[in-house]
Amino acid sequence: MILLENLTKTFRRAPVLNGIDLAVGLGERVALIGSNGAGKTTLIRCLLGEYACEGRVRIDGLDPRRQRTAVLGQIGFVPQLPPPLRMPVGPLIEFSAALCGTDPARIAAVAGRLGLDVAAIRARPFVRLSGGMKQKLLIAIALGRDARLLIMDEPAANLDPEARKIFFDLLAERLADATMIISSHRLDEVSALVNRVVEMDTGRVVLDDKVAEDVALTSRLVCRIALKRFEPAFAKALDGWNFAADAGQLVWRGSIAGADRLRFLGILSRYTGLVSDLSLMES
């Protein structure tokens, strides 16, 4: 699906990508991780044909610079930072759908599944939406068509837990027919989504390894947390995860997406002194 050979990119004689060789097959889900300045964004922009670079970049055997419409027609892209577009949501969806050859209703349906009512915000400028709404809409535009390659830069960063669950479900529906590249600063944010990890540092691939696929994207974990005493900060931290407490607010119950377990445990780790009992069971 993706073939990079000796990919090199320099900005004013400063190398940002140093001869990267990488092959990604159909159906692979790759976490592209690394610190700031590692070269992740530059690599993604080379894949999208937005940067002129040395070496060879091929997607399905095509050059994204020379055959950009054919290549980009296969790619769904979610950027890390939403673009400050002034146009209303409706025209943005119609524009994207017309270019990508999909039905705007399909994009709206994906947005609806993520909890975004497109009809209610059609006339609102995209730039005026909240961070989460923008992210949902960009995900809907990327997933609301038959993209064979999904390139996503921190796609779930601005989503609430409920929307993340649905996002994982949407990704799970595409496992058979799409390759995914998910970029992040932290592996724990995306580890459950991928089956391969590529770590970059100073423009080189420093780690390329497989990940055991023990966590299904659609799995759910039933969770029970018992507290020694009630703490308002804890209740606030669980806000958005749809947990319910008993009358004394000492026992909390809910469910989380299997792919979200590390993120959830990361939140709980801040209150370890409060927790007297914790159980997570696959449902």
Add this chain to the structure above:
Amino acid sequence: MKQLFLTARLDIVESLRARWFQIYTLVFGGIVALLFVFGLTESRVLGFIGLSRLLVTYIQLTMAILPIFVLITTVRSVAGDREAGVFEYLLALPVSLGAWFWGKILGRYVVVFAPVFLAMLGAVIWGHVDGIEIPWSMFAYYTALLAAMALCFLGLGMFISALARTTDMAQGAAFLVWLALLLFLDLILLGVMIQGRIDPELAVTIALANPLQVFRTAALAMFDPQLVVLGPAAYVILDLFGTAGFQFFALAYPAALGMGAALCGYWLFRRGDLL
């Protein structure tokens, strides 16, 4: 073609919501309104009276405002969009670079030309309602002149946007271009010529190459063949071309200059990094 029109429409929708467009429209609409309010149609200067007087004043004011407005807003929005990540996202959609670049120019051309034209059209309609005689040939030529002017400076703006990598650099370069065009108006060239530093032929050639000078001369050429209100280069230029010849040149040259600049911009845009 579909991609080109989609991109043009996108640019129009974006521009209509931009602050610069609202100010731009207000400025040109305001100029026409003020010219009527101050009774310019009733005053007589150098033989111009009625709506022709208003149109001459309007085109002179437009020549002062439109170039810098179009240059700065074009480079600001194009370079600004590139810096803010708009290009990163939209150029990841399956649109060809040709459709993207020329679609942007087409959309931008519509929003740049429409307010100046509609303001002038408004003046004509207003004049018609007031029973003022409408100088149709003047109106038609000034429309063509505005169209050429918009294309010229839009093309230059797109070229600068493709060349400069940051908004600050693009804005600085656009301002310098405008300043250089102002400095090479024939009245300034005359001063240099009098000091004996350049030949008269060179002064005329420079004036002919300057789209601002070309517009300035053409705007009055129809009505003042002696061009006493203009500088010496204009007189020589008209002597060389004749009035009709110069009127054609004043449309064709700036339009070709703008298209040439846009073509160079497109070449630069597609050969390097898009962001």
